[in-house]
Amino acid sequence: TQLLEQSPQFLSIQEGENLTVYCNSSSVFSSLQWYRQEPGEGPVLLVTVVTGGEVKKLKRLTFQFGDARKDSSLHITAAQPGDTGLYLCVFTGNQFYFGTGTSLTVIP
């Protein structure tokens, strides 16, 4: 069983649309991270959320950590083709536990 379940698994949208992807677990985490993996590259860290209810913004990306610290969401406003990639939520324990991933395609 996966520690971190992400939804949706695949998402294809038109440029300019908004979207939200989710990361859920039955476990409580001290922090969660979000990575983005562009085609042909390795994953790269976008953000770390630490406090329950915390909201962090990175330009058009908004990350939220659930109040109970069991889940997180990523909202993208006015998606652009450059946002295309695989989005992964990650828990850091004695190693990095990666979620199942959301593959996003933004069509020009």
Next chain:
Amino acid sequence: DAGVIQSPRHEVTEMGQEVTLRCKPISGHNSLFWYRQTMMRGLELLIYFNNNVPIDDSGMPEDRFSAKMPNASFSTLKIQPSEPRDSAVYFCASSPLGRLNTEAFFGQGTRLTVV
């Protein structure tokens, strides 16, 4: 620092041949991870090292896979003999694990095709 360096970027080999993938972690990082990524199974942890010592190799598929880290600046993942089902992208990552809210730094991966 140049980041995590993996070689080769692409490898095509015939079934039964030995394949060796190489990784140079970021200097000063105490942890190194080998992952395999496929469409079907996503990103899977194969093995990780801490201070050059293998800590968890439960993700290594079978005896055909082996990994070594002879020193802090080099690691190898070997597959012998290789099989078509080993075709995947293999990533190496390093991290200063143990620091608060640390980050995994990935190489660009090795795309392995076994025919």
